[in-house]
Amino acid sequence: MKNILITGGAGFIGSHVVRLFVNKYPEYNVVNLDKLTYAGNLENLKDIESKSNYKFVKGDIVDGDFIQQLFKDYSFDGVIHLAAESHVDRSITNPMEFIYTNIVGTVNLLNAAKSHWEGSFSEKKFYHISTDEVYGSLGDTGIFTEETSYDPHSPYSASKASSDHLVRSYHDTFGLPVVISNCSNNYGAFQFPEKLIPLFINNIKNKKPLPVYGKGVNIRDWLFVEDHAAAIDIIFHRGGKGETYNIGGNNEWKNIDLIKKMCDIMDRKLGRNPGTSEKLITYVKDRAGHDLRYAIDSSKLQKELGWMPSLEFEVGLEKTIDWYLENEEWMNNVTSGDYQKYYEEQYEKRENL
Ligand code: NAD
Ligand code: DAU
Secondary structure, eight states: OEEEEEETTTSHHHHHHHHHHHHHOTTEEEEEEEOOOTTOOGGGGTTTTTOTTEEEEEOOTTOHHHHHHHHHHHOOSEEEEOOOOOOHHHHHHOHHHHIIIIIIIHHHHHHHHHHHHTTOGGGOEEEEEEEGGGGOOBOSSOOBOTTSOOOOOSHHHHHHHHHHHHHHHHHHHHOOOEEEEEEOEEESTTOOTTSHHHHHHHHHHTTOOEEEETTSOOEEEEEEHHHHHHHHHHHHHHOOTTOEEEEOOSOEEEHHHHHHHHHHHHHHHTTOOTTTGGGGEEEEOOOTTOOOBOOBOOHHHHHHHOOOOOSOHHHHHHHHHHHHHHOHHHHHHHTSTHHHHHHIIIIITSOBO
């Protein structure tokens, strides 16, 4: 029997990881620790909430005493740390939350693991989930490898870079058994509609403007979230201690091309004339410090641990659009209340180009 702590399990990627672990490993006890910020939603886990090997604990990783007590109560064998403030635009308007959760919260977890695991490091693992944004921005060519120097540009990516450095320092200084992965942009079910794909699906459906930052020429490498969860499973169980693994979809899309593709698919699915939704595209003031291009070389993970992305992007995107169209109630619940205020601040006050 293994006791596993998954932090941020009520969020987008965390909920897929929790579901995978609870279903695939009935012999593990999975504890999902989440503060339930605006991004955390227990609706994401309805299908597994009554499983006997699953427990939800509401709490804040910034509270060091609470984290120490949690480690005492549960004797964790492993940690998969996903809890974070994750949206770049929010980090531009309110950086401090990112500093507290992403940096201080991560150190609280490291401290708890270090003190509670003393003497048994060889049987434990602390897995920190990070992002490709720590590597900065690429020009037209190039690719991020595990050796690429860190060069973060937003408060979000700088806070994730800082947490990565701290995780490595606990390995190098104290011998804590850590592993880190840096993944590209995820898409799929249960993603909060502040991120490009679910935001635009919702706006297309409701015939609202599609706010494209700048000229829409930025490039992202998209990976289906269940493929990320599968990589996390493999790295948690077989990743080398002290190692880093890049995870990516080998699937680069210029924003404007992706947006037009989504418009086409949705015109078809909603029975609209071809070209109808494209008319909603509105070019707006660019994101400050907007990274031009991300591209990930995941060959280390593929060669050493045998992971591969499983889904064609076209298939994954159709599947994702279907999910949001079929789960109207989920979307309505997460876009009521505070979301309206966020939307107004972020978009209704933003200059059009
Ligand atoms: P998300 O914003 O959807 O979910 C974050 C979760 O963390 C939420 O459930 C939230 O309630 C919880 N949380 C936030 N602050 C907390 C705190 N102080 N204490 C406890 N819980 C807290 O994020 P996501 O997109 O699922 O990302 C998960 C992780 O993966 C993050 O670490 C992110 O940096 C990383 N990542 C995300 C992507 C992506 O494309 N979304 C890509 C690579 C890496
Ligand atoms: O690369 C991994 C990262 O991907 C993760 O670490 C982050 O947590 C995750 O949020 C994501 O960051 P991005 O900033 O790339 O994702 P986002 O969905 O916010 O934006 C994707 C691209 O679309 C980016 O170039 C900005 C652009 N965009 C985004 C929004 C929300 C728009 O043009 N308009 C928008 O309204």
